[in-house]
Amino acid sequence: MPLPALDTPLLARLDALCEAGWDIFERFELEVRDHRFHPFVAADYARVQQALITHRAPGLRFLEWGSASGVITIMADLLGYESYGIELDGALVDTARTLAQRFDSAATFVEGSFLPTGFAFTPQKHEPWTSTTGSGASGYLQLGKALDDFDVVFGYPWGGEHQMMRDLMRRYGNPDALLLLHDVDDGVRAFRDRRR
Numbered sequence: 584m585p586l587p588a589l590d591t592p593l594l595a596r597l598d599a600l601c602e603a604g605w606d607i608f609e610r611f612e613l614e615v616r617d618h619r620f621h622p623f624v625a626a627d628y629a630r631v632q633q634a635l636i637t638h639r640a641p642g643l644r645f646l647e648w649g650s651a652s653g654v655i656t657i658m659a660d661l662l663g664y665e666s667y668g669i670e671l672d673g674a675l676v677d678t679a680r681t682l683a684q685r686f687d688s689a690a691t692f693v694e695g696s697f698l699p700t701g702f703a704f705t706p707q708k709h710e711p712w713t714s715t716t717g718s719g720a721s722g723y724l725q726l727g728k729a730l731d732d733f734d735v736v737f738g739y740p741w742g743g744e745h746q747m748m749r750d751l752m753r754r755y756g757n758p759d760a761l762l763l764l765h766d767v768d769d770g771v772r773a774f775r776d777r778r779r
């Protein structure tokens with residue numbers, strides 16, 4: 584399939600998607616995060632969009648770990664990726680599916696964990712290890728795909744989760760796949776960590 588042209592209508596659609604995403608996140612802060620801890624914090628959509636544009640090519644399959652309201656998975660779909668998101672919070676999965684309908688997107692969302700069954704991360708002794716990654720049934724079975732079926736994977740790690748995500752990708756990902764990690768200070772960083 585050829586990639587959709589990066590023309591004015593597509594860019595306007597992407598702008599509208601990001602705007603809708605920020606509205607959803609503002610509401611989520613008021614209704615949820617102001618009352619209790621929740622790990623959903625929205626990434627810098629403009630920087631993620633730039634990374635997805637930089638790395639796009641025909642026929643790429645994209646996965647978002649912890650897809651929350653779905654903005655980034657839908658963005659990848661609009662840019663021509665075959666696009667999937669896994670999210671632990673079922674209410675957010677509903678939000679993402681509604682947003683996908685609104686933007687006429689074929690992005691697919693499943694409720695579950697992005698951690699494959701049996702994955703356990705052992706941090707190096709000197710590494711500080713904090714995590715907000717939750718546990719639940721792995722989402723890959725529902726997707727009918729394994730982690731190594733994806734060409735581009737996106738994650739937004741909290742503090743100590745960066746090494747865990749890279750380890751997960753090295754052990755279960757496709758050796759040629761690209762891992763895009765959002766970093767509050769450095770924007771989106773790209774890794775192609777071949778399996779050891």
Ligand SMILES: C[S@@+](CC[C@H](N)C(=O)[O-])C[C@H]1O[C@@H](n2cnc3c(N)ncnc32)[C@H](O)[C@@H]1O
Pocket residue numbers: 622623624625626647648649650651652655669670671672675695696697698715716717718719738739740741765
């Ligand atoms: C930092 S937010 C990132 C949201 C979105 N990817 C973005 O960048 O805007 C992390 C998300 O991962 C979800 N999450 C946490 N642990 C998970 C797990 N094991 N499997 C799937 N989703 C998880 C949280 O509910 C939250 O929505």
